[in-house]
Each structure stands twice: as structure tokens, then as C-alpha cells.
Amino acid sequence: MSAAGTLPDVADLGGPAQPLLKVEGLSKHFPVKGAGLFQRKRVARAVDGVSFAIAKGETLGVVGESGCGKSTTARLLMRLIEPDAGEIVFDGEKVGATLGLRELRRRMQMVFQDSYASLNPRLTIADSLIFAPVVHGVARAQALALASELLEQVGLDPSIVLGRYPHELSGGQRQRINIARALALKPRLVILDEAVSALDKSVEAQVLNLLVDLKRRFDLTYMFISHDLNVVHYIADRTMVMYLGKVVEVGPVEALFAAPRHPYTRALLAARLSTDPQARTSAVALDGDPPNPIDPPSGCRFRTRCALAAEVCAAREPATIEVAPGHSVACHLHDPASGHREAQAHG
Amino acid sequence: MPRTRSAVRSPGHASQFARRLLADRVTLACLAILLIIALAAIFAGHLAPADPLKTSMAKRLKPIGTPGFWLGSDELGRDVLSRLIYGGRMSLLMGTWPVVNALIVGGTLGVVAGYAGGWINMAIMRTVDVFYAFPSVLLAVAISGALGSGMKNAIVALTVVFIPPLVRIAETAATQVRGLDYVEAARASGAGAATIIRVHVLPNVLGPIVVYASGLFSVSIILASGLSFLGLGVEPPQAEWGLMLNTLRQAIYVQPWVAILPGAMIFATSICFNLASDGLRAAMELRT
Amino acid sequence: MLNYVFRRVVYAAPIAIGVTLLVFALLHIAPGDPINAVAGPDAPADVVEALRRAYGFDKPLPVQYLLFLRRILSGDLGVSVATGRPVSGELAAAFVNTLVLALGAALMGFVAGVALGAAAGWRKGSITDRLATLVSLIGVSIPHYWFGMVLVILLAVEARWLPAMGMGTGLGDLAVHAFLPALTMAVIPTGIVARTVRAAVGETLEREFVQALRAKGLRRGAIMRHVARNVSPTLIAVLGLQFGYLLGGSILIETVFAWPGAGFLLNEAIFKRDLPVLQGILLMLAMFFVLLNLAVDVIQAWLDPRMRRA
Numbered sequence: 046m047s048a049a050g051t052l053p054d055v056a057d058l059g060g061p062a063q064p065l066l067k068v069e070g071l072s073k074h075f076p077v078k079g080a081g082l083f084q085r086k087r088v089a090r091a092v093d094g095v096s097f098a099i100a101k102g103e104t105l106g107v108v109g110e111s112g113c114g115k116s117t118t119a120r121l122l123m124r125l126i127e128p129d130a131g132e133i134v135f136d137g138e139k140v141g142a143t144l145g146l147r148e149l150r151r152r153m154q155m156v157f158q159d160s161y162a163s164l165n166p167r168l169t170i171a172d173s174l175i176f177a178p179v180v181h182g183v184a185r186a187q188a189l190a191l192a193s194e195l196l197e198q199v200g201l202d203p204s205i206v207l208g209r210y211p212h213e214l215s216g217g218q219r220q221r222i223n224i225a226r227a228l229a230l231k232p233r234l235v236i237l238d239e240a241v242s243a244l245d246k247s248v249e250a251q252v253l254n255l256l257v258d259l260k261r262r263f264d265l266t267y268m269f270i271s272h273d274l275n276v277v278h279y280i281a282d283r284t285m286v287m288y289l290g291k292v293v294e295v296g297p298v299e300a301l302f303a304a305p306r307h308p309y310t311r312a313l314l315a316a317r318l319s320t321d322p323q324a325r326t327s328a329v330a331l332d333g334d335p336p337n338p339i340d341p342p343s344g345c346r347f348r349t350r351c352a353l354a355a356e357v358c359a360a361r362e363p364a365t366i367e368v369a370p371g372h373s374v375a376c377h378l379h380d381p382a383s384g385h386r387e388a389q390a391h392g
Numbered sequence: 393m394p395r396t397r398s399a400v401r402s403p404g405h406a407s408q409f410a411r412r413l414l415a416d417r418v419t420l421a422c423l424a425i426l427l428i429i430a431l432a433a434i435f436a437g438h439l440a441p442a443d444p445l446k447t448s449m450a451k452r453l454k455p456i457g458t459p460g461f462w463l464g465s466d467e468l469g470r471d472v473l474s475r476l477i478y479g480g481r482m483s484l485l486m487g488t489w490p491v492v493n494a495l496i497v498g499g500t501l502g503v504v505a506g507y508a509g510g511w512i513n514m515a516i517m518r519t520v521d522v523f524y525a526f527p528s529v530l531l532a533v534a535i536s537g538a539l540g541s542g543m544k545n546a547i548v549a550l551t552v553v554f555i556p557p558l559v560r561i562a563e564t565a566a567t568q569v570r571g572l573d574y575v576e577a578a579r580a581s582g583a584g585a586a587t588i589i590r591v592h593v594l595p596n597v598l599g600p601i602v603v604y605a606s607g608l609f610s611v612s613i614i615l616a617s618g619l620s621f622l623g624l625g626v627e628p629p630q631a632e633w634g635l636m637l638n639t640l641r642q643a644i645y646v647q648p649w650v651a652i653l654p655g656a657m658i659f660a661t662s663i664c665f666n667l668a669s670d671g672l673r674a675a676m677e678l679r680t
Numbered sequence: 681m682l683n684y685v686f687r688r689v690v691y692a693a694p695i696a697i698g699v700t701l702l703v704f705a706l707l708h709i710a711p712g713d714p715i716n717a718v719a720g721p722d723a724p725a726d727v728v729e730a731l732r733r734a735y736g737f738d739k740p741l742p743v744q745y746l747l748f749l750r751r752i753l754s755g756d757l758g759v760s761v762a763t764g765r766p767v768s769g770e771l772a773a774a775f776v777n778t779l780v781l782a783l784g785a786a787l788m789g790f791v792a793g794v795a796l797g798a799a800a801g802w803r804k805g806s807i808t809d810r811l812a813t814l815v816s817l818i819g820v821s822i823p824h825y826w827f828g829m830v831l832v833i834l835l836a837v838e839a840r841w842l843p844a845m846g847m848g849t850g851l852g853d854l855a856v857h858a859f860l861p862a863l864t865m866a867v868i869p870t871g872i873v874a875r876t877v878r879a880a881v882g883e884t885l886e887r888e889f890v891q892a893l894r895a896k897g898l899r900r901g902a903i904m905r906h907v908a909r910n911v912s913p914t915l916i917a918v919l920g921l922q923f924g925y926l927l928g929g930s931i932l933i934e935t936v937f938a939w940p941g942a943g944f945l946l947n948e949a950i951f952k953r954d955l956p957v958l959q960g961i962l963l964m965l966a967m968f969f970v971l972l973n974l975a976v977d978v979i980q981a982w983l984d985p986r987m988r989r990a
Binding site: 518519521522523525526527528529530531533534535537538539540610614617618621622623624634637641644645648651652654655656658659662663665666667 | 694699706821931955969
């Protein structure tokens, strides 16, 4: 908040080796409305001990089925929901300790899935865009100038768009505006929660390319959440796979897609419909519905749908093992100390 | 980089609302009638032919059409027409002021409860539930009865009666808006609760709340006059429609048509408020 | 189902307590020394002292409230300032009278409202529909105490068909005397029930499963039965509320018709500043309303299993 009324850039601490975001043991349990008065309080363990790191300048893709906790994780990072446990460190500063919420907001922003619900229907686009900068002390005139500039960066004509209301624009235009709004505070990390999922395919491609472009231009880091594996393959540098509130595999995107280690990742990738007309299959890769986060299976949560499950999988939760540089899996199969009959070392 | 094709221009919310309202003849007529009654009440001094408080033992209970007493005279010889015009002041005041008060207090409580959630929400809503355990007439009479008669006490009693429904509707609207992504985005931008409520929540909940409140005016007029009818509101010898109905009750055997005139005024005003508020609701339908 | 009933009862308990708190508070928001409100202006000094000790006016407020609570729970609603008789006795008879009126009005309102609403909802946009809308509008806009006066003028003064006030003697006479007040009170529920039924019937008829039934060739009567089953939960809820409102709002009509019910007693109590009676009536009526709401919710949940999740 300088006297000139513009937002100063967020300084880089710690250099390129320090991860921009480091998350340790993040957990959130939601209380579930009990059916009876005398039953034990039940909780849905939406996010359970999630740990990962995002390096500066990379795009971390986050994939998983509905209910795996990806969106909850995003909201926990943004502190829109309070975590039950866990530590978040942004560029070396611990959130809650050295980094206050207001400063965190300047460093980390989010783009939501529903482009229409993300904009206040009663505000013009201009008002929506200048809201955040004005809150942080920027003068209105400067904020408007900033808004115009951002609109141009996302490929929209400010003279047409600034005075409009959300219902007068298309989905693709609105999502561009949402991206512009996220960039208004000059964040370093942008979380994209299914940001392109609701768009038509052609528009989706345009917005994806825009995101890639913006990342380069503004030196951003992305956390890209999506259920669409092909999109993640296109845009991510590393990918994190979540299942039922836990991280099951993290790794460089090419390596993970080419040779997935975790049975769940393998099943997810196999479940993608192939564009090759010769590759017909009637075998279902992933059986059944995802189990309930209220009563997850003991030990490894995936074991009820895993073809390779053994007794140890029900007894103990798998440890996270690094199978290659930057690539780790949480599965007894890859832990030689687990006692799994087919355990391999760095397989 | 693809440029935007020009987006379709459509009118803002305020002009849409105005246009819909102006096209609704029934609502306009009702609003006009209400305006006339209100103006007549305000300028009663210039319009009323006689002094509403001047009694005359000789001229008691004259029928409608008597020269000098165009709508008849009441049980104390006062001119009914003048008392009806002057009565509009008290009746309209007692009918509208409680709703306005309740809108401010109840609306604020409800929006705070809806936005805050958690135990604040529970505390406010459960307290409101207790008031809901009383039928509104009963509550109004009870509070009014305990406080004593008089216009101020009646207004307080009615305000208390109308706060719970307004809290409920404000809370429902605020809770719904709070869950929307744009409020989350506003929270994510680091704004404080007060700013978010002012910029994002209030404009989007004010519509349904005000429309609901407008529907309460007709109930308030009836209740307020009802309290005076029971002797709990305005005190004699003031002119007020409900009080007039009460004092003229004995006269139904002598001059029935004079006796029911004040009630007809209450009825007419109430219908106009009802129709106008329905029209307001229709005109406010938010476009998606 | 039992679970829902249990939860609902537990939910009602703090509300009931809140009601007693409110009624208790009324005594203390009244201007002047509460002891005068209980003892009356010319009670002898020793009576005043006895009452002061019994009510505990010299003790702190929370203690007074607990004393109050203990008294009500043991059935002692105090003694009327005006008559010197225990409140509960006077209340019982008056309450029954009000109940008679409310039931009559509710019945009339229900029948008229359902008939009108169903006819209107069945044929939206027709004359019946317009008529129903008009009746609904009148029902919610009319000051019923005024309407009572109008009816009295038309039927008792001008035409001399029906008596203008009181309860009469004997059962047959009762019905004759009760007719006008009940009819007057019936206007409110008629309007609201008609509006609710019209909306519910119209909405149900438009739903797809009804189109499917029609395509199967089901006759009108059978379709109406399906519609009725869908509409009944909402209808029960509205009726329950209306009945409660009738009980509470009876004060105005009972005043017009000099019907000796709880409302009439309430009116007298207010004028004689007889606060024990005022509190007693309030407590009884409010508690009845709470129980009524409970019953309505339970019946609704029984009829419509979807409600049980709340």
C-alpha cells in the first residue's frame, strides 16, 4: 500500500530453490448430521493429512474423482475454510505465524469453476474488478486503470466490457474476467479449481492457452485442479493424484502419465476414453463407486477397489515412498518394508 | 489474441424494475390511492371541513349526507369526514412505522445471522423462534397490554411482532448469498466482513427483504387499528380509524352505515398495500 | 420416525422455556411496581406482604423466574386481581369457549378454502380462479373485527336473523350464537387456505407424473386423489398454523360479539390491569400453539417421509 496508490509487487524470498508453497499434514473433518441423538458424532474426513510442495514457476496439476478432497484442499489453502490441522508455508513464511491472512490473500488467489456464480450479478465488471485492489488501499482511478490493463491482458476489450453486467457476457468472457480479477492483486500463486471444466471445448482450449501465456508473462505459479486428465496432461508440469482425502501419487507429468505407479492412477489413466478407434475395450478399469469419506476403509483407502490388495493393505496405511526423483507413491506395493507379497523396491 | 465481439447491451436492474412497474396498471392505481390517502392525512388541516375534536351534543349520530356532516356525525357529534381524514395520520403512522423499524432491526439481525453462521446464527434464530411461538395478534396485545395503552407503546409492540419474520427472511437470503462463489472470491481478496456485507451481500438480499416487508404493511395497518379498537393504541379523543370503530360500535343500531365507515378505510388501505406489494414483487424478479 | 419425533420434542423444549421467560418478563416491563400489578391498588398491607414473599419480588430476578417456573409447573397460575379467584379455574372455561369458536371457524375456513382453492387450481385462468384470487385477497386484507360488525349489521340489525352477541343458553342456541363469530373468523383461513391449495394443486398438476397419469387415461377423480395426497402435507401445515392464529386472534372477534372466551377474558384482564390473568392466558395459548406446531410437524413428517431428515 504505497502512497502512490498502486500495489507493490510481492517480494521473492528464498530464491528459486525454496518451494513457493509447502503444505504439511493438512486435515479437515466435517461433522456429519447424525441420524440419531445417541450416535457417536460422525465426521466426513474430506482432507486427511495431505502434504505436498509447489515449486516456483511450476504448474501442479491435481486430479482425482469427485469427493477426493481437491476442492476442499484449495479452500483450505485459501483459508476460506479453517483447517483442523496442518501447516502451510508460503515462500518460507508460515501462514498464521509470520504471514497474516491479509498478506496471504495478496500472494495467493483463486479462480472458481462457475463463471457466472463467481461474479456479483449486481455489480458491473468494472466494480467487480476494482473491489479487491480498493480494499487493499489502491485509489479508485488507479484501480480502474489496472482493471482496463488486466482485461486487455486476458484478451477482452475494456471499453466494451467494463460497463457490462455478468449476465450480458458469455461463459468464456466471464471466466477471462475471473482470471483478470484473480490477477488484480498481483499474486504469485493462482489456484484454478476446475476453472475450465464448465466451458465449451473450443473456449476451453482458448482459455488454457491464455493461462499458459499469462503464467509466462507474469511469472506465476499454478495449482491446476481438474478431473479432466487430458487437460492436466497439457498444462501441468507435475501432477498430484488424490483419493478420498489423501495424496496417493505425485510426480512429473510425463513420467506419471507414461508409467503410473499407484494402482489408482493406473486405473484413472486407463479409464480415459481413447481416441484410437482400434483400441476398443469393454473392461471397466475402475470398479464401483468411490466409498464414503465418512467411513473410509481402514489402512489404504483404495484397497476396496484395488485388484492387488493384500492383508497389509487393510492393516496399515501405506507410507509415502520416493520411487524416482520428484516422484512419490503411497502404496504398499512400492514399499519393500511393507510386507506386501508383491512389494518391489523402486519398481 | 481473440478480441471480444461486442456483448449484447441490456438495461440495468433499476430501469428494468421501473419499466415493469409502470406497465402494471393495478399496482399504479393502488399506489396512487395510497398516495392520495397519505397526502390527505398530511394536509388534513386544509382539507377537513370541520374540527375533528369539536363535539356537539345536539348533532349526534346524524346520517350520511347531512349538510355540514357529509359522512355523518359520530356519537359525540363530531364530523366523521374530518375525523376520517385526520384519522389517516394516526392509522398510517401506526401502520407503517413499525414495519420500517422492524425492517431495519430485523433485517440487520438476519443478515448478520446469515453471514456469520455458527453460534451467532443459532443464538439469534432460536431467540426468534421463541417469539414465533406466539400468534402475532396475541403477542401484540400482550406487549401492548403490559406496556399500557398509548400510540408509542403500540408502535413498540408492533415492531417487536414484525421483527421475527423479517429476521427469518433476511437470514435465509443472506445464507443463500453467502454460499455463492462471488462472496467466496470477495473473502479470498482479503476484504473484511463489513465491506463484504455492504458491497456483495446487502444489494443482493435487499430486494426480497424489502418486498416481503412491503407485504407486511397491510397486516400492520389492520393490527394497529385492531389495537386501537381494543383501546390499546391511540387514546380518545384523538381520531384514528380503529378507535373510531370502537366508539361507534354502539351506534350500529342507530346509524349502521356511519359506524362502518372507518373500517372501510382500513379495508381499502389494506387492499391497496397488498396489491401494491404484489406488484412490487413481480417487478423485482431478478433476471438470470 | 420415532427418532424424528424425539428430536422435534427436544427442539421444542427450549422454545417452551423461552415462552415462560417472555411471559415472566411481561410482568416486569409493565410500568410501575410489579407488586401492584399482582396485588391490586387497594389490597391490605398484610396481603401485599404475603404476595411479595410468595412472588419473591425482593429477590433477584433469576430467582423470581425460578419461583415463577415452579409455580406454573405445579399448576398454580396465580390469583386474579379482579375476582380473587384462581386464574386456572377461570381460564379453563374461557379456553373451551374459544376452542369452540376456533374449531367452527377452522372448519368453515377449511371447507370453503379447499373447495375454492381446488376449483381454482384445477382450472387456472378461469373465472373460478379469478374469484378465488379475489376471495383470497379480501380474506387477507379485511380487518375481521370490522367484517364482524358488518355481518352483525346485515344479519342481526337489519335482517334480525341472528343474535348479535353472547353465547345463548343450551346447545342449539349455542350454534346459532356461534355462527356469526365463527363465520367472521373464517374469512382469514379461507383466504390463506384457498391461496395455498390453489398454488399446490396447480403446481402438482403441472408435474410430470400427473401428465403421465393423464396419458394413461386416468379419470379426473383418480387424478384428484393423487393430487390430494401430494398437497396434504402443505395443507396440514397451513391449517395448523391458521388454527393457532385463530386461537390467538380470537380476542378481537370475541370483543365484537361479547363471546366469553379466552380472548374476551384477556381484554378484560388488560383493562383491569389484572396481570396474573394476562400471564395465565398468554401462557396457556402460547403453550397450546407450541404443542400444535409440534403436532403439525409430526403429522407432516408422517405423511411425507422427506420431511423427516430435517
